[in-house]
Amino acid sequence: MLRLKPATLQMKMRMKFRAHLERVLDIRKVGKMAEYAAVQKGSLKLKGIGEISAGKKKKKKDKETKRLEKQVLTTSTEEETTKKAYVDKRTPAQIAFDKIQEKRQMERILNKASKTHKRRVEEFNRHLDTLTEHYDIPKVSWTK
Numbered sequence: 001m002l003r004l005k006p007a008t009l010q011m012k013m014r015m016k017f018r019a020h021l022e023r024v025l026d027i028r029k030v031g032k033m034a035e036y037a038a039v040q041k042g043s044l045k046l047k048g049i050g051e052i053s054a055g056k057k058k059k060k061k062d063k064e065t066k067r068l069e070k071q072v073l074t075t076s077t078e079e080e081t082t083k084k085a086y087v088d089k090r091t092p093a094q095i096a097f098d099k100i101q102e103k104r105q106m107e108r109i110l111n112k113a114s115k116t117h118k119r120r121v122e123e124f125n126r127h128l129d130t131l132t133e134h135y136d137i138p139k140v141s142w143t144k
Contacts, residue, residue, distance in 0.1 A: 010073060017072055021065060 090098075115123075 010076065013072055013076055014069060017069060 088095075
């Protein structure tokens with residue numbers, strides 16, 4: 001498994017986040033109908049009141065993206081610190097149980113790997129022959 005340095009990981013996370021934002025914004029642009037493309041957006045500007053109409057509102061998108069990037073970076077650094085501080089809290093009995101389970105699983109895998117397909121099919125057919133008729137699949141026909 002390829003391990004990345006923390007700076008490289010942060011850089012990749014930033015790139016993924018920016019790509020995601022660009023995709024979302026592109027989807028919003030494409031979704032608008034062409035008929036309404038010329039419509040003016042924003043608040044109503046009144047001629048008589050200079051205070052309201054004189055100043056333009058600042059866009060909050062830049063602040064929003066920076067805040068989200070910081071949030072993603074802080075969560076990733078928190079996850080890294082929690083991963084480093086992992087302590088095995090299992091009891092000795094649980095550890096022994098897991099070892100035995102792993103050993104049995106390896107035995108099953110080796111047992112299945114040693115049989116050929118032909119041998120497996122023969123054993124399966126023998127098993128089906130030993131079953132009673134109760135387990136047979138009934139024939140269903142709509143024409144007869």
